[in-house]
Amino acid sequence: MKKVLICDDDEGIVDVMKIILENKGYKVKVCANESLIFKIISKEKPDVLLLDLWMPHLSGEEITKRLKKNDATKSIKVIIISAHRFAAKIAKEIKADDYLLKPFDIYDLEKKVKKYAPLL
Amino acid sequence: MDKNKVKLDKEFYARLLDSLEGYAVFTMDKAGLVTSWNKGAERLLGYKDDEIIGKNASTILLPDERKDGEQVKELNAVSHQGNIKSERWYLNKMGYTLLSSDTIYPLRDRRGAISGYVKVMRDVSDFRRSENNLLFLSEASKLLSSSLNYTKTLNRVAEIAVPQIADWCTVDLLVGKGKIEQVAVAHKDPKKVTWAKELRKKQPIDMKTNSGVPHVLRTGKSEFYPLVTDKMLAASVKTKKTLDLVRSLQITSVILVPLLVGGMAIGVITFLTTGGRKRFTKTDLRMAEELATRASLVINNAQLYKSARENEFKFKSFVRSNIIGVFIANKEGKIYAANESFSKIIGYSREELKQGKVIRWKLVPREYETREKKAMKELEQKGSTTPWEKEYIRSDGSQIPVLVTSTLIEPSSGTNITLVVDMTERKKLEQRKDEFIGIASHELKTPLTSIKGYIQILERIIREMGNERAKTLISKTNTYINRMNSLISDLLDVSKIQSGKIRFNYEKFDFYDLVTEVIDAIQPTTTKHTIICKDCIHQDIIGDRNRLEQVFTNLLSNAIKYSPKADKVTIRMTRDSKYITVGVTDYGIGIEKRHHDKLFRRFYRIEKSSNQFSGLGIGLYISSEIVNRHGGKIWVESMEGKGSTFYFTLPLKNK
Numbered sequence: 001m002k003k004v005l006i007c008d009d010d011e012g013i014v015d016v017m018k019i020i021l022e023n024k025g026y027k028v029k030v031c032a033n034e035s036l037i038f039k040i041i042s043k044e045k046p047d048v049l050l051l052d053l054w055m056p057h058l059s060g061e062e063i064t065k066r067l068k069k070n071d072a073t074k075s076i077k078v079i080i081i082s083a084h085r086f087a088a089k090i091a092k093e094i095k096a097d098d099y100l101l102k103p104f105d106i107y108d109l110e111k112k113v114k115k116y117a118p119l120l
Numbered sequence: 121m122d123k124n125k126v127k128l129d130k131e132f133y134a135r136l137l138d139s140l141e142g143y144a145v146f147t148m149d150k151a152g153l154v155t156s157w158n159k160g161a162e163r164l165l166g167y168k169d170d171e172i173i174g175k176n177a178s179t180i181l182l183p184d185e186r187k188d189g190e191q192v193k194e195l196n197a198v199s200h201q202g203n204i205k206s207e208r209w210y211l212n213k214m215g216y217t218l219l220s221s222d223t224i225y226p227l228r229d230r231r232g233a234i235s236g237y238v239k240v241m242r243d244v245s246d247f248r249r250s251e252n253n254l255l256f257l258s259e260a261s262k263l264l265s266s267s268l269n270y271t272k273t274l275n276r277v278a279e280i281a282v283p284q285i286a287d288w289c290t291v292d293l294l295v296g297k298g299k300i301e302q303v304a305v306a307h308k309d310p311k312k313v314t315w316a317k318e319l320r321k322k323q324p325i326d327m328k329t330n331s332g333v334p335h336v337l338r339t340g341k342s343e344f345y346p347l348v349t350d351k352m353l354a355a356s357v358k359t360k361k362t363l364d365l366v367r368s369l370q371i372t373s374v375i376l377v378p379l380l381v382g383g384m385a386i387g388v389i390t391f392l393t394t395g396g397r398k399r400f401t402k403t404d405l406r407m408a409e410e411l412a413t414r415a416s417l418v419i420n421n422a423q424l425y426k427s428a429r430e431n432e433f434k435f436k437s438f439v440r441s442n443i444i445g446v447f448i449a450n451k452e453g454k455i456y457a458a459n460e461s462f463s464k465i466i467g468y469s470r471e472e473l474k475q476g477k478v479i480r481w482k483l484v485p486r487e488y489e490t491r492e493k494k495a496m497k498e499l500e501q502k503g504s505t506t507p508w509e510k511e512y513i514r515s516d517g518s519q520i521p522v523l524v525t526s527t528l529i530e531p532s533s534g535t536n537i538t539l540v541v542d543m544t545e546r547k548k549l550e551q552r553k554d555e556f557i558g559i560a561s562h563e564l565k566t567p568l569t570s571i572k573g574y575i576q577i578l579e580r581i582i583r584e585m586g587n588e589r590a591k592t593l594i595s596k597t598n599t600y601i602n603r604m605n606s607l608i609s610d611l612l613d614v615s616k617i618q619s620g621k622i623r624f625n626y627e628k629f630d631f632y633d634l635v636t637e638v639i640d641a642i643q644p645t646t647t648k649h650t651i652i653c654k655d656c657i658h659q660d661i662i663g664d665r666n667r668l669e670q671v672f673t674n675l676l677s678n679a680i681k682y683s684p685k686a687d688k689v690t691i692r693m694t695r696d697s698k699y700i701t702v703g704v705t706d707y708g709i710g711i712e713k714r715h716h717d718k719l720f721r722r723f724y725r726i727e728k729s730s731n732q733f734s735g736l737g738i739g740l741y742i743s744s745e746i747v748n749r750h751g752g753k754i755w756v757e758s759m760e761g762k763g764s765t766f767y768f769t770l771p772l773k774n775k
Contacts, residue, residue, distance in 0.1 A: 012570025019577055054562060083565035085612065088666075089625055103569035103605055106576040 002117040005046035007031040034058045047117040053082040064094045077116035144241040148177050166213030180210045216399040219245040253407040264418040271303045278306040286391035292333050293387035333388045336376045340385040343376040344405045373400040377412035381420045451534025453480040467515035483512045503528045521547045557615040561608045572601050613742045624664035632658040638672045653691045659700050671743040675704040675766045683708025699769040707763040720744040
């Protein structure tokens with residue numbers, strides 16, 4: 001079973017993504033406090049990380065950069081989820097795998113996750 | 121003695137005397153009756169020999185002196201002292217006075233007894249007149265240049281003009297429109313000064329008269345009356361009472377000269393003689409005009425000085441006010457004067473600034489050099505610059521945002537003054553505003569993301585349940601969520617355009633793809649309209665795909681929104697060698713011509729439609745910014761009630 005980790009500080013968005021993805025058959029883990037993200041990643045070893053850019057303690061950019069630098073974590077597919085107009089540009093700069101603009105379409109969410117974590 | 125010889129002597133002397141043209145020579149008997157009269161005397165005094173011989177020589181004296189028995193006094197004195205030299209005034213037959221330098225000798229018979237007198241006269245009127253005039257002019261000039269208080273000096277000038285030059289001298293100045301003030305009066309009889317001032321109060325000057333002070337003020341030309349006749353007096357006044365008054369002044373001769381400043385008469389100097397003593401000549405007129413010229417120059421200088429002082433005072437108060445930074449620099453950019461505000465802005469002390477250590481170009485960071493050069497060119501060509509924003513490098517190396525404008529204050533040397541407004545607070549405020557809008561729109565979008573997600577989940581559930589009505593309602597909800605999302609985005613965009621922070625990600629793409637994608641996205645939002653792509657062509661362009669999508673979406677949504685009763689929207693694409701042109705045509709309410717240009721302004725809403733159609737009035741503003749920044753144009757062709765076509769062009773090759 002493919003594992004998706006959602007890291008966003010907004011409960012509603014987390015809940016929506018969880019419903020959609022669990023319905024599709026993914027195992028969904030949530031990281032509500034981004035300072036704990038590296039601990040959770042090493043424990044859960046997700047296939048895909050859905051990551052918000054603006055979070056209070058640690059920015060999505062910083063998290064992505066650190067994950068992509070580390071051999072153990074660089075294979076984790078990072079999809080930036082942001083309301084930022086330049087999310088596409090930022091995602092490219094920090095070497096994230098993809099991005100999704102808020103407010104997103106649930107079909108797009110399914111499509112993107114499926115692309116990086118195909119269901120058997 | 122030979123009789124012939126005596127006769128010869130007599131003829132010889134007579135001829136000799138006649139030949140002395142410049143001299144008047146005449147003889148008198150003991151009683152003072154004229155016995156001989158030469159040609160010179162005829163010329164000088166106007167009487168022919170047959171008119172005067174046999175008459176008393178006192179005929180040629182001034183009336184007053186004649187009354188006083190001056191003739192007898194003089195003859196007595198000569199009898200006792202021998203010859204007497206003197207200078208005195210005489211009266212010509214024509215009635216004008218002349219000054220003569222003369223010598224009188226007694227004539228004696230063989231026994232030495234006095235048998236008569238001979239008077240030799242030389243006319244020195246012009247000579248003395250010129251001498252007096254020159255003396256007066258030089259004294260007056262000294263007085264005029266001694267002080268800037270010209271009313272005071274003019275009064276002194278009038279005083280020294282009396283009695284050498286005139287018996288009466290006045291100076292009138294124009295104060296305000298059509299008002300004359302007598303600033304100086306001098307009269308040989310001091311009592312008359314008070315009297316003259318009183319007269320002026322009682323009888324204000326009639327500004328419309330065709331002679332005198334008002335006339336000179338109007339024409340700017342001198343007036344010269346060598347001999348004032350009773351007829352002239354009668355013609356110059358209106359009532360008998362005034363005529364009597366004017367007659368009593370016994371005016372003989374008058375000169376009025378204008379004081380001209382900048383080609384305009386601002387005052388008049390009047391010289392008068394009274395009692396028939398002296399008639400003015402052209403020599404006097406020239407002197408008076410010369411005096412007026414010099415006085416005018418002084419008045420002009422004094423006025424210029426006064427206004428310069430006033431301006432300087434105003435300027436200094438303004439500079440000292442310290443609301444904004446002010447500095448003065450020369451053409452080479454050397455700053456040599458600045459106020460406290462400017463000193464604070466750039467962090468150099470005023471001493472350092474005064475010493476000319478600061479060159480304006482060195483205050484300009486590299487990134488603003490081009491703009492600075494453009495401004496300096498504008499300053500040179502137009503005399504001033506439009507205000508522009510830039511930064512200054514402070515003494516500690518930090519940069520400070522400022523708004524500046526320069527104006528030439530001395531075009532010949534290129535000296536200019538620059539006003540500098542510290543924009544730090546404003547920039548901070550703008551930054552906070554941008555941050556606020558950024559955060560606000562993010563915060564607004566976050567719950568919107570959840571709403572959209574839940575609605576879509578709900579949509580799926582409803583579809584599984586097969587409730588058609590609920591499905592329609594959910595689909596409509598989705599439309600409004602999308603609209604809300606784009607409103608939030610627009611707000612953010614306006615803020616970005618305002619702060620110049622809008623940036624584009626250029627990429628190459630087929631514009632046809634963009635058009636069809638947007639049509640596919642918009643078509644489901646309308647049930648009435650069919651979006652028809654009439655001449656849609658494939659064309660690669662370079663641009664920001666997301667931003668151009670925004671433009672096309674905006675035009676297409678507007679077309680649908682403003683044509684509620686129509687059933688279609690048409691899209692056309694054309695291309696020439698340089699541009700691709702996209703037109704979006706609706707068959708809706710249309711737009712009055714007067715709004716066509718204004719439509720693309722920020723927050724512009726057509727009042728009539730703003731009640732009927734919602735919106736912030738920023739969509740077209742954003743679209744036009746995006747199109748312009750891509751090097752294209754956007755415009756509208758429309759007729760009220762028929763519909764509108766919005767066009768935009770995009771260059772095939774991006775700059």
